[in-house]
Amino acid sequence: MNLRELSTLLKLSQTTVSRALNGFPEVNEATRARVKAAAELHGYRPSAAARRLATGQSGTLGVVFPRERNMLGDLLFTEFLGGCVDQASELGYDVTMAMARGLVTEEDVYRRAVRSARVDGMILSTPLIADPRIDLLRDIGMPYILHGRTRNKAPYPFLDIDNEGAFFKAAKLLTDLGHTRIALLNGLTIHNYAQDRERGFRTALANKGVDAAAPLMSSTMMTEESGTTVARQMLELPPAQRPTAFLCSSLPMALGVQKVAHARNLRIGHDVSLIAHDDQLHELHAETFDPPLTATQSSIGDAGRRVVELMIGMLREPTAALPQEVWPVDLVVRASTGAVAG
């Protein structure tokens, strides 16, 4: 059942049927109802391809990532992606993923996507400090939005959380509790958020005149494994340098730290304090840690949903101001933090 068939069946023109279905004002409400009923009855669905060709809009959003950096293995990314797909379905959009591999560079993928008009907009995740993709997309005129921020000069649309504020709050809590040797287990500093977090951390310490000691600052992938490795190293420092508190960039890292602490019979919340940033994944919760974990928390899934909302908003009103949102982050105090021991 296509538009022509439906319209002859209704003894109306295609124009009228199309307008009735798409909510245009210049059609009588009575006929609109009649059209809608008939469409429903015969299970009419407009052909996506034809509509795309006619409107130039594809009704799809794109997510591209390099093959080497297979982000599908990263739970943070997949949770974000899940949020995107969720919201996109809600708003009638599809999400397509493409992988740039081998000789086909990521840039090529973008260029091709633009020329062949496969997607209406792109979602960029975990940007680098200076991310070439942004300038590229701007130059070729592909709408996009960033999850996270970057150092590129020109203004760009983004949604980010207040990483600096979050880590400031967390570090302040620790200094307020009397800690002076605080370890920061950060993510890789090629990413902006890691630098933001470090800044917040340093500011809080500086406010109390506490030294951000180099041996207590690490920057690694945010896995459980690196959590254990780094924690082990730090706990083997001479007692006078050994950290009494850990601030981790992810829950898995905190898991690693916890493991090491347990192995050394350090009681978390007493002998050593532990805070982590909690992205609120489905399968790992700060509150089910033992003891429940003090955490800065912000749902990365919700961020995905919101990013899609913003992206589609931009597509619908291209002239509106660029969306630039920074979400505050809550610090939830649980049992893993306590006053510095003895």
Added chain:
Amino acid sequence: MNLRELSTLLKLSQTTVSRALNGFPEVNEATRARVKAAAELHGYRPSAAARRLATGQSGTLGVVFPRERNMLGDLLFTEFLGGCVDQASELGYDVTMAMARGLVTEEDVYRRAVRSARVDGMILSTPLIADPRIDLLRDIGMPYILHGRTRNKAPYPFLDIDNEGAFFKAAKLLTDLGHTRIALLNGLTIHNYAQDRERGFRTALANKGVDAAAPLMSSTMMTEESGTTVARQMLELPPAQRPTAFLCSSLPMALGVQKVAHARNLRIGHDVSLIAHDDQLHELHAETFDPPLTATQSSIGDAGRRVVELMIGMLREPTAALPQEVWPVDLVVRASTGAVAG
């Protein structure tokens, strides 16, 4: 730059240019070269929308999953998905994901996708024992392929691994080593693969007259957590019932078992043997276990790649026989298995 512009520029008809670019035989190789060069030079890309409309093919494959069962949190699924996207990009296809949520049932998503011709084919992952999606897709005429098998009667295209054979081999190794109390930590038996694995396991034990004791058979989600839980329970059985070997359905489960064994000072490969099925994920490797893990292994990423290949093959030659592939699974013996302790 569109086809018309390019063709007037070349002083050829659109027909010829189109045919030259798409490799049709009825065009002179010299002109084909000329056309290709010009297309390259001017960066011509055919409009995906127009091509879709003209051919009726969308150049996209679809993956749908219910929101409740957010498979994006499952590393097995994402590894599989990564393989799909990888191979699809290679073959010039896109992969779009849709999530069925709320009132919009999964069925609706399929129906809509079909009518609006958004995707050429669907990829179904982790099917249930009797999966309604298969009959549905057949009925509405949407091409599809299954990763895994199911009990539906009518023939359907699929790619699966030989789960039964794999677990037969693994269990046989253990019985050959003299084990008589072997634990099976299986996945949920709503899935076909789990039942296949159990069958292989039972056969191997029966062949040696070994009893498949009910207290040593479990069926849970394949997480590290359930691995520890189940292993702990089983190791608390009276000595005469306690397992001397564990056969796990996933590496994370084996991790859980390992943890419990360590806690009890059981040496893996000596006091207790451990085998797991290894889907060859990026972030978890049987060979880097301590000790290196004996495993049945089969790359789930490769399966994703192959599934896409088969799907596209079906689209190109709809009349060919339904692809039905079962991959053999290797058993790789490492240090985690040994003769039963005196």
Added chain:
DNA sequence: CGTCGCTTCCAAAGCGCTTTGGATTTCTCA
């Protein structure tokens, strides 16, 4: 009664590609 202004509907022109059904040229061989 004629005209203006709304409301309601329509014919037809694209969107950019593929593909059918020739037309024209070139080649082959008697």
Added chain:
DNA sequence: TGAGAAATCCAAAGCGCTTTGGAAGCGACG
């Protein structure tokens, strides 16, 4: 050399939708 076959190219008809630019119908107002 000429006729048929083969190679090469082309004009035009869709694919199914949106959208432009009117046209027709109808009541109201001077």
